[in-house]
Amino acid sequence: MATGLLTEEAAERIVTTCRTAIGDSLRSVTYFTRDDYEQVYLREDLERDADLSTFIGHEWRGFKTAQTAYEASELGEYDYTIRVFDNGFLVRVTTDSEGVFVTTDGLTVxxxxxxxxxxxxxxxxxxVS
Structure with a gap:
């Protein structure tokens, strides 16, 4: 499915990438930029009722805040965020211009x-492209 933000090929590639890495524990994949977002995958047993615009706003601000807060720390460069909830996890990976958050069932580190x-x-x- 072409999303407008991603080509059909890119949308399929990110979903395949996540499914390969974590299998059936994958709940959803959402690609986002500063201005827009697209949920490119939602597992069939889940309802499409999440307020993604609020999630995106929070995740974008959270990335910028974490990146700034930990600059030059002894911990090293910021890589990604894991959020833990009662019913699953959210992993956010972001660059200066785009990001992806993935929701999952239980996973190991x-x-x-x-x-x-x-x-x-x-x-x-x-x-690069």
């Missing part, structure tokens, strides 16, 4: 690292 690395690679490829 290794699974989070794999999906974050895969999404980072997807975003880096988009910057």
């Amino acid at each position: 290794k699974d989070f690292e794999e999906v974050a690395t895969a999404v980072e690679s997807f975003l880096e490829e988009r910057e």
Whole structure:
């Protein structure tokens, strides 16, 4: 499905990338920019009732705040965010111009690292093209 923000090929690639990294635990994939967003995947057993515009606003501000807050810290460069909820997790990977957040069922830390690395690679490829 072409989204307007992503080509059909790019939308399929990010979904395939996430499904390969975390399998059936994948709940949703949302691509976003500063100005717009598109949910490119939602697992069939879930309802399409989330307020994504509020999520996007929060995730974009959260990225900018975290990036600024931890600049030059001894922890190193900021990579990605994991949010933990009662019914799942959200992993956000963002660049200065775009991002992806992925929602999942329970995962291990290794699974989070794999999906974050895969999404980072997807975003880096988009910057080059």
